[in-house]
Amino acid sequence: MTNISMFKRYFGAILLFGVMFFNSAIAQETNIDKGKKYILGGIEVTGVKSYNEQTVVTFTGLQVGQEITVPGEKISKVITKLWNLNLFSDISFYITRVEGEKVFLELQIVELPTLSDVKITGLKKKKTDDIIKEAELKRGKKVTESFIANTKNYLLNKYKKQGYLNTKVLINTVADTSEANAVKMIVNIDTDEKVKVKDIVFEGNEKLKDKQLRKAMKNTKQRQFGRFWKKSKFIPEDYSTDLTSLIDAYKEKGYRDARVLNDSVIYNDDNTIGINIAVEEGERYYFGNIDFVGNAAYTDRELARVLGIKKGDVYNGVLLRKRIADDTKPDGNDITNYYQNTGYLFSRINPVEVSAQNDTIDFEIRIIEGKPAYFNNVTVAGNDRTNDHVIYRNLRTRPGQLYRKENVFRTIRELGALGYFDAEQLNPQILNPDPDAGTVDIQYGVVEAGSSQIELQGGYGGGGFIGTLGLRFNNFSIKNLFNKEAYKPVPMGDGQTLALRLQASKFYQTYSFSFIEPWLGGRKPVQFSTSLSRTLQFRPTIDYRDVDKDQRFVITGINVGLAKRLEWPDDTFQLSHSLSYQHYDIQNYAIGGIFPFSNGVSQSLAYTVALSRDNTYTNPIFPTGGSKFVISARLTPPYSLFNGVDYADLGNQEAYKDRNSNGYLVHVERDANGNKIASTEKVVATVDEASTDIAKVGQKKLNWLEYYKIKFQGDWYKQLVGDLVLRTNAEFGFLGAYNQDRGIVPFERFYVGGDGLGNYALDGRENIQLRGYPNNSLSARDGSTIFNKFSLELRYPITLKQTASIYTLGFLEAGNAFESFDEYSPFDIKRSAGLGVRIFMPAFGLLGIDFAYGFDPVSGGNTPNGWETHFIIGQQF
Template sequence: MEKLVNSWIRQTELFRSPSKLLLLLIFITQIAFPQDASLGQGKEYTLAGISVTGLQSYNEQTVKTFTGLTVGQRLTIPGEEIANVIKKLWKLDLFSDVEIYQTKIEGEKIWLELSIRERPTLTDVTVYGVKKRKIEDIINETDLKKGKKLTESLIANTRNYLVNKFRKQGYLNASATIVTKPDTSAVNARSMVINVKKGEKVKISAIHFEGNEKLSDKLLRSGKGLKKTKKKKFYRFWKKSKYIEADYEEDLKNIVDTYAERGYRDARILSDTFVKVDENNIELRLKLEEGDRYYFGNIDFVGNSVYSDRQLRQILGIQKGDPYNGVLLKERIADQSKPDAQDITNQYQNNGYLFSQINPVEVSAINDTIDFEIRIIEGKETFLDHIVVEGNDKTNDHVIYRSLRTTPGQKYSKDAIVRTIRELGQLGFFDAEQIAPDIQNPNPNTGTVDIKYNLVESGSSQIELQGGVGGGGFIGTLGLSFNNFSIQNIFDGKSYQPVPMGDGQTFSLRLQASRTFRVYSLNFSEPWLGGKKPVGFNLSFQRTQQFASNFRNGRIDVDKSRGFSITGISAGLSKRLQWPDDYFSISHGVSYQYYDFNNFNNGLFNFGNGSSNSLTYTLGIARSSQGPSRIFPISGSNFNLTAKFTPPYSLFSGKDFKAIRDEIEEVSLELLEIGPNDPAAPALGARLEALEEERFKLLEFFKIKFKGDWYSRITGKLVLRTNAEFGFLGNYNKDIGDVPFERFFVGGDGLGNFTLDGRDVIQLRGYENSSLTPFSTNPITGRLEQDGGTIYNKFSMELRYPFTLKPTASIYGLAFLEAGNSFNNFSEFNPFQLKRSAGMGLRIFMPAFGLLGIDFGYGFDQDNNPNSIGVSGWQTHFIIGQQF
């Protein structure tokens, strides 16, 4: 049997084993002493047959197909056909050895044998030295899938990838060992074991600068220079001192920018090296060349007709004689970091000039002064042609299109696109992080452009589950909220999936209960009444039941035969305003509550039998520009001012409320003197109840509330939320006094947001629920009870950082500072007498369940309960439900 000359075309594979070197010597001998002269000269044969040896997992016919050779084919041997066959088989990367032999020759017929060695197949990968949750990512990143053919290059590439991966994370001493072993469960199979040794993260023990005379080491090491590369200090826990190559490369650019911002435009880094101190520490050494400081000279605008030089200079904000700042100049021309920045490019694009081009050109540099021309090509005024929305599988088109700030025929405006993204995110029907406008078909000749908004639906229906301790026991809430409801399809059985959806309406049912109370509510709202203008309509019904209860021997006893109920209905309209800007809205609401008492008495009111009525009108003014997501806003603000009024019935009722008040004070004093166990107490108590019922038969009051939230991005994803709140409950007639309802209860998790007697429950973490509310002694029962405050104020600061903002779950952590208090009346009000707290927490938002969270707060002061001793200390608060 004779090996063909062409079988040796295998490049470096030939020299990987001693046996192949021996075959090479045999090959050379055959060339030097040929047995068949015609073979060396190249003779044409007819392929009479081909066989394949060395098969393990492939069948013979498959390999023959790979070669492209067919019986009856004419071949020149030696010749290019055999060489090409071998090259083709090598390129498949399926074989570790390929050889072709002649087995027989008869006349012009030749029989060949293809000898192959199959590469082993990967069956399993085991990774040590990394966290279990990271193993799957590593396997996917290195493409180590089951069935992959094992090659030396695959192993080498995997090893290099892992080492580089961890070195980029600061593990400069990282290493990876990869071994394979036979897997007897399959033919020609091997399993792989990867052992990663990351070692310790290499820290930066020192950073040295050389050549910097104009800017100090401190400035260059600060956040303005080395933002992410920091040297090791014992007190730095918020920013680690590990060496990350990518961060370091970015910081080198920041150093150059730091010089450029101060006029040193020629500054550069001559060299940067790091010196290994030991296995876990390095020193960075940077050699700088600062150059001279430059200043802005004349700045002329060329090509502008839409805006005057004066208008553009005002936007540019750079004056002749200012220190040269290349970074600032770029930002004022086009700030790429802020889509709604106040720069010249946005000024043109917000006024329809999509195709405008603004280029700053340095025209002269004399001594230390640089003159510029801002060359402007305004282009043709651009108008929107087609507006397309995709991805709304559940939400109807009209709900989206009415929220768009971009319409066909309108001038192109980048600001309108940014505003549209914010408002689509505020709807709550789509993932705000994935709302992506796609600018399509820009045509500078016709001055038209198309926009396609790509949307991803997120869950809009929610199951609300709340649980917490308050009001003497466990408070539970079960609610269903359909935030993208469609009432017009309520009788269409095909639309129930599980309920009619897609018209942007809200329909919610809610049940809240504890051993001492129950609240039932139903709410419906339509944000676009009539479908043509942003006029919102709201209708709600609510019923509250409160049962009599007593604390005895550490337990609460509830008597459901005694209690009171509140039945209420309300309706409201709201409208978006155009002045002062279109973030403002105004709302009007009318509501009626009926209070019914059945042998029930507590500290809020002094009559246990009878009824009371409340008819109110509420005026609200709000401004909401927070966004782009309502779950995790990063910018903008949200404030709400409401004023709630009842008619001043006492002005025309003809009752002598002064006489009623005087008698109430006399009876109350007498009850307090004799005590609840005196035989005369029941009669005096009954008289007091009758007087109180007469005083509050028709409730009259006014209630002013303000709440403001501001969101500011500090850096990256770190967001600061600041909050201020104020509430005041007043009366028209001092002889009637403040109503016993509609009070403010401050402190705790804010979980008790049930409409029990119209109260407002104000969250202030670090204190027990409602513990920052005034206390008083009930003249009938003699017990210490909470009256609720008539005035309160609260301030808070909250740092938020998101861990993930995916549609399936948004998770962020927070740290907070809070302070607030409530008071009996305005004369006692002291805005600086605040109860302070601090703490941290976690929030998880899942579309089906709303917001889930936990807070750990520390109260630095004593609460308002006279029986409390010492500061409040640590409190744990659970947030379960739709609260933002």
């Protein structure tokens, strides 16, 4: 109950007694007997402006003809009921007359005025809108003295927390004549200038220098030229916290008895303040004997290993506290977590000083283990779109299982990684703990986030307009595909992924469809995936104004995959398999490096196996810890080992070009201009076998591609200070050939440099991001067969709200591409550095921009590449 409500009730009681006392005088004239029962003859309501009189009477519950006691409990309850509405500033009952056994009452009320409009002066328009929302200055709000006082205090505290210590707030209300019983509120805010800390002076410190003590004060900093990342504003709450941090700095160095003798804040004439802090350091202490008392589940040796503090170590009170229970890390390496990870939720651990002789302190770590706790009820709340079974199958805590804190923490990680919920608002609540029974309930609170994305782009490039339409549903329900009631706007809730994408211009068209079921069969985390794609490319005319549709190629592909979560080495590993088939149909299309033959068919059948591990947490958009990596091998059958073709005399490209429409290798005579003489085409096994009998060699199809491709990518995340996160990345790729005489295929190559995005991948190519250089500028024209890349990225979040997640980043990047393994030199790299920003909106995916400087020249240049701007759309986090 609030203080205001309590006041109203007490005021109502006092008022009632006053009315009763007043009415006792009337009773002498009206001959009313106190405590006598009367029949209510009538009730009149006066003072109402916004409400109907009969509505008020109905709400009181009093009815003409009913029996009441005057004064009595019923009247008291009516007054209390009306006060609880928070609509009136005064409520009074009066006896107007008594006629025999009938009593007539008057209910007099004074309504609270209603807020009709708010005007804020002294701030910019954008800030005033935020204040109206934050302070709940809504139209229709009842205006009371406490409401005005609370609003003023909120604004004063808001700006004091930002360093505006001299803020003044004046609130006035004026009657609004255009509405009944309404007022307008005028709020004048004068923040003045921020009050900055001019200097922080310490007295009495000999063991620790002024610089060390100022560093310990994380939030309160004195003004210093060149320090832009931490302002020197003064916030009283932060200053109070910093005084505690100051003493902790001494405790970390062994000075257990250190204390602040006094501190003062001095206001200067130049709108700055000075801070004087006097400390008493005391003597340095050391740890003595550390004994464990009450432990039965673990031996002294096991607990001493977790504690990590030995006799003779310099006393460190902060470290001792963290090794007992580290509140800064939910999965910290401390004794409390050690117990809670084996079911001892109800354990209590308390370090106690048992003696302090000279400079040595002996401790007892007193432990009350309690009973192991088991989960009783495990529930989920807040999922209004995602079906329960999708969440429950990802829970690491189940009814009847032993409580383990690490399983709770792991569940939060994996629910956040699903992408269906706001990772910043995942909230596990421990409910109904029963130490006697050894049971506990847990409820996972989730907030649904947008899990569908739309990609709609248009731009001019390559000589024409390029349009892209993409739809991705990350929480799809295919079983409700034909259920009309499930379309809101599409069937959702079963955790499946459905993606459709169309990209088209005058010169090409690309269609793709993919579907992922993460729990095939619904019992085990076996992921099934399939995708279909089709690309049509037409040869442009010389002026790029039109296309020749008789010169084209068509690529059709299908992929089917299965991935299974492993139990060894641990269950963050996943093994995946996929089988893919691509069909390349080229008609009169000669484009040089991409396709080294201009007419015919090529096919590719490849098997991919990948081992991956992902234990990043908790937000997939902005991981703050953990790592993930994937190593994969993509393999085709080694056809050259059994197709009977001798490639020894063929050049690398000759093995793939000059084929007829049936895909047979042919020998072609050409005129002086290089044009094919159609009548001379003969099917051959090698170019030199032009005279070989066609019937003998014509069955030897050479249109199946063969290659193997090895890739590795690793990302590591480390939270450094506060929300600042370091991301370390390493990537490697190699494309090889089984038969060196046949050579490496012109497909599936690596193109390094730029933003890492590609409009389309006609030949299985992979675009590797390396900012600070133009797209594909670090690879040969026909792509490279090997590359490596390294990145360091510092990330800092601006906001991680559900509507939009925004973070800034600074990066160092280096990498290069090579033509063959013989040329490979991992430290012959192109370097770059830059800054960027990323914005993730659930409906549109990831957007961003990077400004990067390339320190090295690209091929053919002799000066640094310089500045490049990269726009990021839909790339991985």
